[in-house]
Amino acid sequence: MDILIVGVGGQGIILASRAIGAAALAAGLPVRTAETIGMAQREGSVVSHVRLGQDGVGPLIPTGGADILLALEPAEACRYLGYLKPGGSALISTTPVVPVTAALGTTPYPREEILAYLQNNVAHCHLLDAPALAVQAGSHRALNMVMLGALTGMELPFPGDTLLAAALQLLPARLHELNRRAFELGKQALEV
Numbered sequence: 001m002d003i004l005i006v007g008v009g010g011q012g013i014i015l016a017s018r019a020i021g022a023a024a025l026a027a028g029l030p031v032r033t034a035e036t037i038g039m040a041q042r043e044g045s046v047v048s049h050v051r052l053g054q055d056g057v058g059p060l061i062p063t064g065g066a067d068i069l070l071a072l073e074p075a076e077a078c079r080y081l082g083y084l085k086p087g088g089s090a091l092i093s094t095t096p097v098v099p100v101t102a103a104l105g106t107t108p109y110p111r112e113e114i115l116a117y118l119q120n121n122v123a124h125c126h127l128l129d130a131p132a133l134a135v136q137a138g139s140h141r142a143l144n145m146v147m148l149g150a151l152t153g154m155e156l157p158f159p160g161d162t163l164l165a166a167a168l169q170l171l172p173a174r175l176h177e178l179n180r181r182a183f184e185l186g187k188q189a190l191e192v
Helices: 013-026 074-079 111-121 130-137 140-151 160-169 173-191
Strands: 002-008 031-036 045-052 066-071 084-093 124-128
Touching: 002 013, 002 074, 013 031, 013 045, 013 140, 013 160, 066 074, 066 140, 074 084, 074 111, 084 111, 084 140, 111 124, 124 140, 124 173, 130 140, 130 173, 140 160, 140 173, 160 173
Parallel strands: 002 066, 066 084, 084 124
Antiparallel strands: 002 045, 031 045
C-alpha cells in the first residue's frame, strides 16, 4: 500500500508519516518513507511518501501510484492529485491554510471550487473538517492525529490501535490524552 501525505509546514506531516511507518514495522511489514520538506518552516509544501508491505521498491511513490492521498490542506491535495492511482482514495482536510498572497488579496483561494474539483475527480473522496475536530479534542495542533484516526477507516494493513500506539510513542506523555481524543474523533468521523 502506498500513502502520500501532503500539506504545509507545521501541520505534523512528518510525525504522521513516521507513525504510519512505525505501525507498519510493529505489524511486521516492510516500509520505506521519503520526505520533501522545502519551505516547511514558512508554511511551504510538505510531502511524505510512505510505502508499506513491499520489498525491493524505492522510497518515492511514482505518479499515479498512490493508493491513498492523505491531504491536510485542500490546495495541496490538488497539487499532488496526480500521484493518486485511478480508483484510489483521498482523505482531505477541508480547512485551507491561506497563503500570504491570498490573505493580502493579490491572488484568490477558491476553497469551494477546489473542494468541488476534488470531489468530482477522485473516485473515493472523503472530506473532513479536521481542524474543528482537533479543536474539539483540545488543540488545533492535533490536526494530524485527527487525520490518522480517520485514516484507520481506509483498510490499512494493520489495526488502528497499532497506529495510535505508534503515534503516541512519538509524543511526550503530557500530550497523550489530547492526541488520543483527536485520534478517536477522526476515527468516528469516517465511520459515519
